[in-house]
Amino acid sequence: MTTKAYAALLRGVNVSGHKRVPMAELRALLTELGHGGVRTHLQSGNAVFTTAVDDEQALAARLEQAVEERFGFAVDVLVRDHAYLKAVVDTCPFPAASLEGRQLHVTYFSEPVTASRLASLDAARYLPEELRLGDRALYLYLPDGIGRSKLAEALARSAPADGVVATTRNWNTVVKLVELTRDGPA
Incomplete structure (x- = not known):
């Protein structure tokens, strides 16, 4: 099974105390979703992970749903792969x-x-x-x-x-x- 590296960009979290998403909990959530090699960068909603799923929109939608279920508020998420980020x-x-x-x-x-x-x-x-x-x-x-x-x-x-x-x-x-x-x- 081939995996690919992605970055998840959460919009508007941890800004002035609003929509608080602790990065340790975000890492745990991504791991629970079945992703590997999960890491976060800074406190502003940047996470990287690997997965065999090759659909950025599906990955973003699933993470949005999981964040809302876990934290009780909606957060927009964009997921981009390494090739796009490098471009x-x-x-x-x-x-x-x-x-x-x-x-x-x-x-x-x-x-x-x-x-x-x-x-x-x-x-x-x-x-x-x-x-x-x-x-x-x-x-x-x-x-x-x-x-x-x-x-x-x-x-x-x-x-x-x-x-x-x-x-x-x-x-x-x-x-x-x-x-x-x-x-x-x-």
Whole structure:
């Protein structure tokens, strides 16, 4: 049986004490779901695991259901395999090597997002902050970080209301998830 390494990205957990999901309990939950090599990264809902299941949407749906059953609240989950995570890093349109991790972010989407969806946003208004659309990902260059970003604030206000799930990670986490899924979790 061939297994594959994945990262699970839980949206909006452990932020300001809301939707608290202890990482030890998340690891236990993923193990109970039959996944191997489970590890978590930071406290913000990043987990890696291996499984023979080859369906990201099914894996995400099952984890969403399990989190709600265990913790009593709904959490959106995106699951991405190593190849996709690596492609996001490899196709970054910004000079990642010369930037601090807090200056570069990736927003992962549950499905492809077209440029027309962002057309109402006047990107020039937010310079020097910039955005670039990728494959189910949006790259954000935020020189002063996400906490002070007017562009990130505008994007959050114009979040899609049609069921598209989006969750953002800083570049350090983006790169770490590639590393953790490279050969499968230890």
